[in-house]
Amino acid sequence: MTSHARFLLSKSGPFAQMGDSFREREAQMAMSEVVEQTMEQRDAVMIEAGTGTGKTFAYLVPAIELDGKTIVSTGTRNLQDQLFFKDLPYVFRVMSKTRKVALLKGRQNYLCLHRLDLNLHTARFTSAEVAEQIVKVNDWRAKTRDGDLTQFKQLPEDAGVLPYVTSTADNCLGSECPDYNDCFVAKARKQAMDADIVVVNHHLLMADLALKEDGFGELLPRADAYVVDEAHQLPDVASAFFGKAITSRQINELSKDVNLIYRTHAADCKELETAALQLEKLAADFRISLGEDAPRQFWRNFSSDETINEAYQSLVEAIDVLCQQLKPLVIRDRELENLYERSEKLLENAELFVSDEDETQVRWIEVFRKSFILNATPLDVSEPFQKSLAPYRNSAWVLTSATLAVNGEFNHFKHKLGLFSAKSALFQSPFTYREQALLYVPRWLKNPSSPDYTRSFVEAALPLLKAARGRAFLLFTSHRALNEAAQLLENHREFNLFVQGDSAKTHLLESFRKTPDSVLLGTFSFWEGVDVAGEALSFVAIDKLPFSSPGDPVNQARIESLKRQGKDAFGLFQLPDAVIALKQGAGRLIRGVTDKGVLMVGDPRLISRQYGKRFIEDLPPMLPTRNQEVTEEFLSNL
Ligand code: SF4
Structure with a gap:
């Protein structure tokens, strides 16, 4: 039937x-x-x-x-x-x-009336721009029905005012909030409950x-x-949710909120202001002790340094002091109770990075110019995920x-x-890939670990960019390669270059679609969820096979853990992840039955290594070629 x-x-x-x-x-x-x-x-x-x-x-x-x-x-x-x-x-x-349908976004997308009111007249803003933005948001509050800030087009996606006018799970007062009856987050949740x-x-x-x-x-x-x-x-999102983190942003926001509440609700507690300022200072000192910016690294590489360790211990003590100051004040009102709960949770997470390593988790740190993130990520999310199901x-x-x-x-x-x-x-996809697309792997490209690799990749892509008259995505596995390629292409005035980071992703894509002869350069954020159907995109070139970095602490710990169990870490973890990532990137090319185009994979390992076959077999069945002229002709005829 x-x-x-x-x-x-x-x-x-x-x-x-x-x-x-x-x-x-x-x-x-x-x-x-x-x-x-x-x-x-x-x-x-x-x-x-x-x-x-x-x-x-x-x-x-x-x-x-x-x-x-x-x-x-x-x-x-x-x-x-x-x-x-x-x-x-x-x-x-x-x-x-x-x-009945409902759209529910994360709470950071909705205007929080309580925080807006709290900050509007009393907060000390970091810039005049933020002060102007909060006035605009305050005007907008009367016009919006759902409080969805993403629909307030005058506000940039990364507006500095957002932390002042949105809530987090930590600072939201929930049903005890004075603005609860008008709360946009609560309304959206209610609609979701009924839908x-x-x-x-x-x-x-x-x-x-x-x-x-x-x-x-x-x-x-x-x-x-x-x-x-x-x-x-989902597995990556789950990893983040089942992990624990402590960030300089959390610390600074807590410190700012304590200061604000001290001035508005608890002016008799001078010690609160002192503790909050001390916390902010020690977070800054800890950041300085970490030295230069650093990509994700094992926390143990840093914590073994005496100066860093001492700075971290002092930071944890400062959180503890604030916690103790807030504890007797919880009976006063919900705001102070909330601050105490936040400081207690922060202390619990901070102490995680003082205790001995736990084999089920990997602890790592990321250091930015003015901030840091400390993370404890589970090595295996399947168990907590199954439990939660x-x-x-x-x-x-x-x-x-x-x-x-x-x-x-x-x-x-x-x-x-x-x-x-x-x-x-x-x-299977209903597309006829053999007629719609070529898979081109250029000959004579340098070894991907060679310092000249990106140059040779760009040189191999150039004749095809010309044949396709732009209409291309160049996708990279690192920011370093992206920047180098952008420099190599900047004097090629025949193309309109759009480079990730120059403006917001949606804006870049919109400009790419509208502009003739355009070439977009991006890293992983353009490998998926990007849909450019039709002629606007006829050529996608991928620089390297997208193996996740073995130097990344989470990957490294997972690889080591598999090896300890006597398992083949490459075949079970690194290779399948890379195969899926390549499939995602390749998927940007053909989006409709009438689309045609070329996928170029620069990495010679696709042919020279045994595992290259695993990638090719998993890609859509495009017509393979290593012939540059045939590829140019295919693109010229589109
Ligand atoms: S309940 Fe939470 S999100 Fe809603 S207005 Fe109050 S603090 Fe903001």
Whole structure:
């Protein structure tokens, strides 16, 4: 018997009747059938659906038909907006259905009325620009209905005022807040509780699963079905949520808030101001003791230094002193109680980095010009993840992405999250890659570890950039290579260069789409979730096979741990991660049935090393070539 979801997406169903560009796709119908069954049977399934399958409709249709509540989680805020404002209304219209829907973002996206009021007249701002921004936000509060600051276009994405007008799980006063009745976060949560379909992102989903304290008790409503799109990102998000961290930003914000509350609520407690200022000073001293900026490194490399160790001990003591000062004041009001809770939590996390190493976690530090982040990340997230899933066993789980499997198997993903009993399904892309795309691996490129490698990569890409008249993404595995390539290309006036970091990602992409002869240079943030369909993007060049850095402390600790267990760390961890990352990057090229283009992978190891085959076998089946002239001609003819 044909399933209902299959029928709806077939050529006899309502989508085909709309007369838009919709076309019946076997993979889409089959996927919707799997999702429908999974939801009915409250099962768990991992689904890889190649680009062009139409996976969004394949899960939305059964979710809308489901007699129950569904939570759909996506990777980014932009994808959430796309689902909520575009895809869902369209599917409702076609299916002539209405269900209650809600969009729930992280609390940092909503205006916090309480913090706005608290800071508006009393805060000491770091710049005149921030002071101006808070006045603008205050004017906007009367106009907004949902308090979603991302919709307030006058405010830049990284506006300095944001920490003053948004809340964190730490500083939110929850139901004891004087502004609770008008609170935008509370309203959004309430709508989510009442809705049939709630669109969230992985951070919210993980916060809910990890049961992080959040000021409002339950974060998400319990649902009958959970759909996790872009599910390949979930293990990394889970790693962050099951870990612990202490950052200079947290310390400075706590110190500032203590100061503010001292001036507004507790002027008789001069010792509070002293303790807060001392804390801020010792955080700055600790930062100085760390020396130059440093990328992610083992904390033990730093903590073994006596000066750093002493500076850290003093910082922990200063948190303790503040904690003791706040303790007797908790009975005064909710603000002081909240500050005490924050300082206590900060102390607990800070003490983690004083005690002996724990084998289940890796402790690492990242040092920036004026700040630092100390992290304790679990080596294996599958156990805490599985534990956190226990209360959700009666719900259906659909985890989907265009890149979950490696060589047709889901073992890698399954192990990362401990999803041993989940079913799996794989749907190939409906695109005819052999006709639509070439996979070009240039000859004679330098060894990727050679200092001249990036130059030789750019030289190999140049004739193709000319043949394609720009319309290209150059994707790099490091910022160093990105910057070098940007310098090498800056005198090529025939192209309009867009370089990651020059402006916000959405702005760069918009300019890239609109401008002829454009070339965009980016690192990993452009490898996924970027959709440029049609002629605007005809050439994607990737500099190296995207192995995660073995020098990274989390990777290194995971590799060492696998080796200690006598396992093949390269085959089980490094290679599959890199295969998935390459598939993601390659996926930027062909976005529609009429798209055509060339994927160039510069790295000669794709051919010279035995493992190169594993990458090639997992890429979409494009026509391979090593011939530059053939490739140029292909691009010139587009
Ligand atoms: S409840 Fe929390 S988020 Fe809402 S206004 Fe109060 S402090 Fe801000």
